[in-house]
Amino acid sequence: MQQGNCLPTKLLSRQVRTRSAAAAAMDLPALVEPAWLRDRLDSSDMRVLDCTWYLPGTDKNPYEEFLASRIPGSRYFDLDKISMPDTGLPHMLPSPAAFGAAADALDISNSSAVVVYDRSGCFSAPRVWWTFRAFGHDRVAVLNGGLPAWLAEGLPLDEAPADEAALAAPVQAARSPPANPCFRAHLQEDLVRGLEEMRKLAAAAANGGGGEQVVDARPAARFAGTAAEPRAGVRSGHIPGSRSVPASEVVEGGRLRPANELATIFKAAGVDPGRPAVCSCGSGVTAAILALALHQLSPGNQVAVYDGSWSEWGSLPDTPVDTAD
Structure with a gap:
């Protein structure tokens, strides 16, 4: 039919x-x-x-x-x-x-x-x-x-x-999608993280770590809470336990840096490309740059993106926020 x-x-x-x-x-x-x-x-x-x-x-x-x-x-x-x-x-x-x-x-x-x-x-x-x-x-x-x-x-x-x-x-x-599009899309849940999953990762970090690495692509000053967020009503800082790798560091001249340079950048930030990770940013765009960079280093590794990113986390009154480096 x-x-x-x-x-x-x-x-x-x-x-x-x-x-x-x-x-x-x-x-x-x-x-x-x-x-x-x-x-x-x-x-x-x-x-x-x-x-x-x-x-x-x-x-x-x-x-x-x-x-x-x-x-x-x-x-x-x-x-x-x-x-x-x-x-x-x-x-x-x-x-x-x-x-x-x-x-x-x-x-x-x-x-x-x-x-x-x-x-x-x-x-x-x-x-x-x-x-x-x-x-x-x-x-x-x-x-x-x-x-x-x-x-x-x-x-x-x-x-x-x-x-x-x-x-x-x-x-x-x-x-206005039809009930059965020709292109069959199936959500790969291992590549997407939502709010409740991120809450669990933050709680794990508060109790000594464990679980997936959280890597933040925003500029370092926003990560540290020393610069205001561009969106009104959004707090500054970062998800507890996350690491800072600004997306601008993995891109040079509009191109993704070579693998050896990427490896050095992630290592300096305390991120292991061989371990599962979740990438976050302001609105889920530059987080995907980090996901691509990590994929280049370890294609078989699980790298997810927190879809709501800081636009969601920083706007909620009950999410924990850290400002330590």
Whole structure:
């Protein structure tokens, strides 16, 4: 039985087998270079997403920038709008059905290879990389250096007018998803942490440690409580027992640092890349940069992201807050 734009079962099975063969031939690491993407851009299995997001208050509009120019074949992923509505927290993970519907509208199947990029280099794209993985899609990579690296290598841009109706479709689909999207999204609970799980980790830290490492990607001054949080009503400080690794330290010139440098940075902060970890930040964006960095060092290790991050923890009156280094 055909549902929405899904293919009939027999045709879908045949297509999945065909794409799986192509997928097996296309090695997809978590981090790819512009030349790698250039050589595979025309693959029928490849989907490229512009996932640009800027901090509130910056005088930039990622949607307008996408309309003006983009990597050829790119689609636009709206991080704020493809999210759970009415939570009071920024860009929380959507429901599996909403994410599946958005993926359908982006022409992404469960066998697609997905490469995500942003216009800062390595800022918001890792959040979308983690989101795909959190919904069970591991065939996703971050373009190292993003659009600036693509341009630095003299690679072309598509500056033709974009189809704005098609750009709106993923958000519309996420807001009103069908009961059974073609893209099957299944939440991987080992990659996501919520408030109650973080409370348990904080309690464990107060009793001498144990459990997962908590790594905070915010600037060091906010971690230490010496700088105010940018969001009103949010306290300064950090989750007890957490370690500070500012996301700016693992990125240089818009690119993720080499593995040997990452290892040194995490070791200096008291973080063991071989142990399970939870990454946190202000709103769950730069935490994913740390998750990507830890994944580069130990791909088989469990690294989760605290989705509510400090926007949630710091705004609650009963969550413990530490300001010690």
